[in-house]
Amino acid sequence: MGIVLHKQPELNKPVMIAGWPGIGNIGLIAVDTLRSQVQAEQFGEIEPWDFFYPKKATIKNGILQELEFPSNKFYYQRLANRDLLFFSGEEQPADSGRMYAEGRKAYQLADLVLDVAAKFGCQRVYTSGAAVSLIHHTQPPRVWAVASRSDLLQEVKSYRTVLMSEVEGRNGQGSITGLNGLLLGVAKKRGFEAVCLMGEIPDYLAGVPFPYPRASQAVLEVLTKLLGIEVNLGVLDVMTAQIDGVINDIYEKFPPEIKERIEPRRLAAQPKPETITEEEVQWMKEHIDELFKRGKGERPS
Amino acid sequence: MSSSREAREKDPLRFWCKPELNRPSLIIGWSVDAGRLGTRVINYLNRKLDGRIFCEIEPADFFPLGGVSIEDDLVQFPESKFYASDVDNLVLFKSAPPNYAWHEFLNLVLDAAERWQVKEIYSLGGMVSPGAHTAPRELVGIFNSPELKVALGQYNLNADLDYETPAGQRPTLNSFLLWAASRRNIAAVNLWVPVPFYLVPMDDPRAQKRVLEFFNRRFDLKLDFTDLDADISRQNEELAEVRSRVPDVDEFIKRLESNLALSTEENQKLATEVENFFREKKT
Numbered sequence: 001m002g003i004v005l006h007k008q009p010e011l012n013k014p015v016m017i018a019g020w021p022g023i024g025n026i027g028l029i030a031v032d033t034l035r036s037q038v039q040a041e042q043f044g045e046i047e048p049w050d051f052f053y054p055k056k057a058t059i060k061n062g063i064l065q066e067l068e069f070p071s072n073k074f075y076y077q078r079l080a081n082r083d084l085l086f087f088s089g090e091e092q093p094a095d096s097g098r099m100y101a102e103g104r105k106a107y108q109l110a111d112l113v114l115d116v117a118a119k120f121g122c123q124r125v126y127t128s129g130a131a132v133s134l135i136h137h138t139q140p141p142r143v144w145a146v147a148s149r150s151d152l153l154q155e156v157k158s159y160r161t162v163l164m165s166e167v168e169g170r171n172g173q174g175s176i177t178g179l180n181g182l183l184l185g186v187a188k189k190r191g192f193e194a195v196c197l198m199g200e201i202p203d204y205l206a207g208v209p210f211p212y213p214r215a216s217q218a219v220l221e222v223l224t225k226l227l228g229i230e231v232n233l234g235v236l237d238v239m240t241a242q243i244d245g246v247i248n249d250i251y252e253k254f255p256p257e258i259k260e261r262i263e264p265r266r267l268a269a270q271p272k273p274e275t276i277t278e279e280e281v282q283w284m285k286e287h288i289d290e291l292f293k294r295g296k297g298e299r300p301s
Numbered sequence: 302m303s304s305s306r307e308a309r310e311k312d313p314l315r316f317w318c319k320p321e322l323n324r325p326s327l328i329i330g331w332s333v334d335a336g337r338l339g340t341r342v343i344n345y346l347n348r349k350l351d352g353r354i355f356c357e358i359e360p361a362d363f364f365p366l367g368g369v370s371i372e373d374d375l376v377q378f379p380e381s382k383f384y385a386s387d388v389d390n391l392v393l394f395k396s397a398p399p400n401y402a403w404h405e406f407l408n409l410v411l412d413a414a415e416r417w418q419v420k421e422i423y424s425l426g427g428m429v430s431p432g433a434h435t436a437p438r439e440l441v442g443i444f445n446s447p448e449l450k451v452a453l454g455q456y457n458l459n460a461d462l463d464y465e466t467p468a469g470q471r472p473t474l475n476s477f478l479l480w481a482a483s484r485r486n487i488a489a490v491n492l493w494v495p496v497p498f499y500l501v502p503m504d505d506p507r508a509q510k511r512v513l514e515f516f517n518r519r520f521d522l523k524l525d526f527t528d529l530d531a532d533i534s535r536q537n538e539e540l541a542e543v544r545s546r547v548p549d550v551d552e553f554i555k556r557l558e559s560n561l562a563l564s565t566e567e568n569q570k571l572a573t574e575v576e577n578f579f580r581e582k583k584t
Contacts, residue, residue: 049404054480057472062460064445067472067480105402 024212027128040075141200320385335427336496336505352384363399430495
């Protein structure tokens with residue numbers, strides 16, 4: 001179980017941005033888009049076999065040639081005003097088919113990621129994820145922020161984020177499931193500054209098996225300002241338009257009683273706590289494939 | 302805490318005794334397998350060779366132990382046990398496939414294999430087949446070492462398979478084992494036998510015999526298969542009975558025997574009818 005570094009870049013107090021898959025892949029898409037936009041270079045990885053079940057075997061002429069595991073890669077980029085470290089995990093190390101990491105393996109993986117951050121003099125870590133919210137999908141998602149220290153909250157607040165204490169019905173309480181959350185905790189324990197930026201996703205889309213790039217875009221708008229860098233966020237426009245089309249198709253197929261409950265959110269300036277019921281959430285989970293079939297067909301990936 | 306409990310928690314490999322072994326080969330069967338192949342083959346060899354447990358892997362790190370499952374009114378509990386017999390060049394391992402920490406689990410198996418200077422590892426797998434039970438059973442070998450492939454060339458294996466895990470699926474634990482063994486320079490082979498899809502939840506003695514014949518030759522075990530032949534005959538008779546009772550089953554199997562594919566619904570119906578028949582027979 002270990003870290004493999006293919007090179008040792010000289011970095012000046014880099015900021016680390018880490019992402020794993022999660023609801024709507026909001027965090028991972030944000031991290032990977034930024035990484036790609038700044039043309040960060042891969043320089044290391046975490047050996048995956050102690051954390052993950054393999055994802056592909058290649059056998060040729062009766063001989064096992066290769067066993068491929070989910071990737072866990074480190075990247076870096078030196079910018080004019082800021083050095084960046086990225087970590088991108090293809091999967092969360094979860095037991096028995098669970099989507100989110102927890103327990104010893106998750107803690108070990110978070111620790112390894114932060115070992116690399118510490119090695120290169122990083123003091124601040126950003127993660128990103130989803131904020132399941134009572135918004136309508138046509139509304140621009142806000143970005144919620146949490147931090148490991150109160151002075152950081154003041155800083156992130158100045159970049160048009162919403163603190164959990166400002167979200168109706170939250171009272172500053174909540175949880176961030178999986179490694180996008182756990183990394184913050186381990187970072188706090190180890191003395192890093194840690195911030196998580198969460199893009200809002202409507203509650204009725206939280207269980208759907210496709211990404212929600214509109215929220216990733218919102219996260220990136222905040223994150224790039226925090227980092228003091230400029231990147232072209234328009235690269236997500238195509239994906240956002242495609243997903244919007246799919247969502248609109250599915251939305252049209254919702255039963256009238258669910259739509260009635262959701263529709264008022266379309267015009268709400270601030271989300272009102274008019275939630276859909278557990279039964280309705282269950283209905284959507286059970287019928288999502290059917291809604292796809294009745295929509296335009298293929299699921300986006 | 303008792304000292305024996307402390308020892309169990311410290312070392313997940315628990316030894317019962319130390320058998321005399323002479324550069325043995327290790328045969329591995331998993332308890333979750335098409336046609337119950339792994340379990341049945343290891344049980345058969347244990348019965349014939351008088352195999353005795355001498356080591357086991359403690360389950361706590363690898364299986365969810367929040368309760369037990371019950372099958373056929375019997376309590377099930379994950380077991381991972383090594384068996385030795387008077388045949389000093391053979392060790393058998395029968396285990397439930399771990400639910401997590403797969404690499405750690407396989408490394409424990411390989412730690413044990415290194416400790417006993419295991420020469421070769423053979424792991425078993427039933428391969429779900431769309432064919433009929435009357436079709437010949439080909440034994441497929443997938444290797445981590447070209448040398449072992451050559452060494453087993455005389456045993457009538459299909460050793461030339463090309464395969465990539467299809468999208469949306471995961472490799473088998475046997476592939477993971479093969480990979481982990483090759484990192485330790487231990488030669489290993491996965492032996493796969495086709496199991497007709499409608500026999501997957503039950504015993505498939507023909508598939509068992511195909512594997513056992515291989516081991517019989519490879520290790521000169523001098524096994525007498527009279528009992529297994531009787532099991533095969535009995536199952537053939539029972540399958541003939543369900544064919545005569547349910548015309549659709551006969552029709553579907555005839556089509557499979559003519560290499561004609563069935564629809565998804567027909568596949569499902571055939572599997573359900575056969576399973577129900579054997580369940581009723583059992584009660």
